Amino acid sequence: xxxxxxxxxxxxxxxxxxxxxxxxxxxxxxxxxxxxxxxxxxxxxxxxxxxxxxxxxxxxxxxxxxxxxxxxxxxxxxxxxxxxxxxxxxxxxxxxxxxxxxxxxxxxxxxxxxxxxxxxxxxxxxxxxxxxxxxxxxxxxxxxxxxxxxxxxxxxxxxxxxxxxxxxxxxxxxxxxxxxxxxxxxxxxxxxxxxxxxxxxxxxxxxxxxxxxxxxxxxxxxxxxxxxxxxxxxxxxxxxxxxxxxxxxxxxxxxxxxxxxxxxxxxxxxxxxxxxxxxxxxxxxxxxxxxxxxxxxxxxxxxxxxxxxxxxxxxxxxxxxxxxxxx
Numbered sequence: 225x226x227x228x229x230x231x232x233x234x235x236x237x238x239x240x241x242x243x244x245x246x247x248x249x250x251x252x253x254x255x256x257x258x259x260x261x262x263x264x265x266x267x268x269x270x271x272x273x274x275x276x277x278x279x280x281x282x283x284x285x286x287x288x289x290x291x292x293x294x295x296x297x298x299x300x301x302x303x304x305x306x307x308x309x310x311x312x313x314x315x316x317x318x319x320x321x322x323x324x325x326x327x328x329x330x331x332x333x334x335x336x337x338x339x340x341x342x343x344x345x346x347x348x349x350x351x352x353x354x355x356x357x358x359x360x361x362x363x364x365x366x367x368x369x370x371x372x373x374x375x376x377x378x379x380x381x382x383x384x385x386x387x388x389x390x391x392x393x394x395x396x397x398x399x400x401x402x403x404x405x406x407x408x409x410x411x412x413x414x415x416x417x418x419x420x421x422x423x424x425x426x427x428x429x430x431x432x433x434x435x436x437x438x439x440x441x442x443x444x445x446x447x448x449x450x451x452x453x454x455x456x457x458x459x460x461x462x463x464x465x466x467x468x469x470x471x472x473x474x475x476x477x478x479x480x481x482x483x484x485x486x487x488x489x490x491x492x493x494x495x496x497x498x499x500x501x502x503x504x505x506x507x508x509x510x511x512x513x514x515x516x517x518x519x520x521x522x523x524x525x526x527x528x529x530x531x532x533x534x535x536x537x538x539x540x541x542x543x544x545x546x547x548x549x550x551x
Contacts, residue, residue, distance in 0.1 A: 234295060244385070258272050289519065289522070290386040293391075332417055344414075354483070357483075362493075365482070366479070372533065446467070447464065459491050465499035469497055473509070473510060
């Protein structure tokens with residue numbers, strides 16, 4: 225019986241509406257993909273079904289590696305989750321820091337209507353969460369030691385909804401800290417400004433926009449179904465096609481479309497790339513970056529690459545020291 229409950233706990237994300245791969249969201253994504261192919265691509269029902277449930281995608285070596293990584297990471301998360309700094313601890317620290325400033329007093333907006341507070345908190349939390357995801361994602365590509373970790377995700381050569389979980393545990397830890405920081409900032413700031421008006425209902429309200437994001441096909445971002453938006457809309461919201469383009473190994477697609485839900489950050493900071501019609505994309509890593517479906521290599525490669533980067537930096541520092549001091 226204990227083994228049964230352990231297995232159920234590993235698959236809990238499929239039954240949790242807070243998770244992207246909740247079965248309800250997966251079903252809606254399949255339905256959206258099916259309608260897209262029928263209504264916009266003018267395919268027949270049989271072709272649409274074969275396209276959506278393409279066994280070459282879901283049973284590829286890359287996809288099978290996704291499934292294994294998902295289980296391994298779920299097991300790993302059971303051990304590291306108690307060690308992570310919680311958002312409450314961060315929120316408390318920021319809350320006390322806010323009391324040390326003289327610009328505005330605690331509870332200054334206590335007379336604000338609760339509906340307004342819920343709305344403001346929901347929008348603010350969604351924006352700060354999406355912005356920090358954009359920044360973290362961009363840094364993952366631009367700093368060599370972070371790319372050594374993040375390229376595990378980009379090693380996927382076919383995209384499935386579970387590819388979103390194809391991350392190295394080190395990246396999972398970094399994103400957990402990111403989430404704790406962004407949520408801690410939002411919670412502490414609103415408790416400081418609005419006092420007792422920020423309660424459980426207010427905080428739960430933030431899930432509304434996340435819920436909308438998921439029911440409108442968030443899982444299609446990691447899929448083989450290319451769904452584009454109108455060009456003007458792709459400057460505000462990341463379409464599935466734009467994120468698939470982000471996974472492309474084509475040189476013109478490098479460092480593009482880091483956004484999670486909002487495209488405005490890419491638009492503002494010059495990393496936006498609109499989707500391309502009928503563009504055949506190839507996913508994975510360049511040959512010299514050792515794209516692999518071997519699980520041992522996937523989990524150990526980042527440590528080896530980071531060690532090489534550190535060794536290289538120490539070598540440069542030693543050469544510089546020798547040059548400066550004439551040794």
